[in-house]
Amino acid sequence: MTRNPRFTSNDRFASHPDEQLLDAYSQAVISVVEKVSPAVVNIDVQKSPRGRSRYFQSFSPEVRGNGSGFIFTPDGYILTNAHVVEDASNIEVTLADGRSYAAELIGDDPDRDLAVIRIHAANLVAARLGDSQALKVGQLAIAIGHPYGFQTTVTTGVISALGRSFRSSSGKLIENIIQTDAALNPGNSGGPLVTSHGEVIGINTAIAISAQGICFAVPINTAKMVIPALMKGGKVRRGYIGIGGQNVQISRRIMLFHELSGDTGIFVMYVEPHSPARKAGLQEGDVIVGFNGQQLTSIEDLQKLLTPERVGVRRRVAACRETSQLTILRRNQKLFLSIVPEESP
Incomplete structure (x- = not known):
């Protein structure tokens, strides 16, 4: 048999590393x-x-919805989106092995679009929760869910950005969102966003309808803060200052000049009308770097401090409200603003 002189064994093995990488x-x-x-x-x-007639009959038959979720404890607790189970009169969960169970709503947090439901079943597999604080832009992200009811649909992409703010279709502002280009579809809501090590680092929540390849997930660290309150009392009470922001890098020159201990802060994209932030004088373009003397490097840091116990949220007597202090950078100045956080409306 005649060999083709144009191809050698070296040529054949030259593409082998790429094949190994893809494999x-x-x-x-x-x-x-x-x-x-x-x-x-x-x-x-x-x-x-929502509507009822004077005869207490619904204007329309019950509406059916579909979403995803994931088991995070072996005894049947499931994390999903709040909008998936909102106004639910009946919740049914189908496992990967085909078993179906009625579920009860344990609690929900519309501000973070998170909810916990529970089923009572044996031999359940729980997902392992990761650390969204350790995420890096560009790393692999895998979304798993049941869009349109199709069983176990998988899409892959990368972490596109961190610390985003996103206003949901209900009008609620969700902060500290993960942006990814792992494709999501209706029904993916509530499913896990996972690392290459199989750890859940986000809860898929929304798609930017007017864009391509822009999808969002709630960080798992946010869920970790919310879950105990939902399992204990069914809801979350938290402090609120009324800003939309994203994490931003601070130059080393500014960091040294203002004697900051961190090189990141929270860039204020907008301030909601009549909010505590607006009353305190916070402006779009400010960078928040501290709260009550503690260094802030991310939106997550601020969320951890905006608790009822720490900030003394909305009280009946205005004189009893606890004043906190924001440390901000505005242009070339370092300023301190007094702010009175309120309970999230």
Whole structure:
């Protein structure tokens, strides 16, 4: 047999490293799916109509909805989006192995678009929760869910940005959002966003309708802060100052000049009318770097401090309200603003 002189063994092996790389990527995704998908559930919801006639009959039949979620404890607690189970009169959960169970709503937090529901079943697989604070822009992200009711749909992408603010369709401002280009579709809401190590680092929540490849997830560290309150009392009380912002890098020159201990802060994109931030004099373009003398490097840092116990939120007697102090950078100045956080409306 005559050999083709244009191709040698070296040519054949030259592409081998690329093939190995692609195969390693595929194996990583396959491994994650095998590990996490048993914990991902499909959620079918019957929602009660808001309107009733004078005869106490609904104007329209019950509306059905669909979403995703994932088991995070072996005894059946499931994390999903608040908008998935909002106004639910009946919640049914279908596991990856086909078993179906009625679920009860344990609690929800519309401000963060998070909810905890529970089923009572045996032999449940729980997903492992990661650390969203350790995320880096550009790292692999894998979304798993049940869009349109299709069982275990997987999409991949990267972490596109961190610390975003996003206004949901209900008008609520959700802060400290993860932006990813892992494709999401209706029904993906509430499903996990996962790392290449199989750890959940976000809860898929929304799609930018007017854009392509821009999807959002609530960081798992935010969920970790919310879950105990939802499991204990069904809701979350938190402080509120009324800003939309994102994490921003601070130059080393400014950091040294103002004697800051961190090189990141919170860039104020907008200030809501009549909010505590507006009353305190906070402006668009300010960079928040401290709260009550503590250094802030991210929106998550601020969220941790805006608790009822720490800030003394809305009280009946105005004189009893606790005043806090924001440290901000405005142009070339370092300023201190007095602010009275309120309970989130």
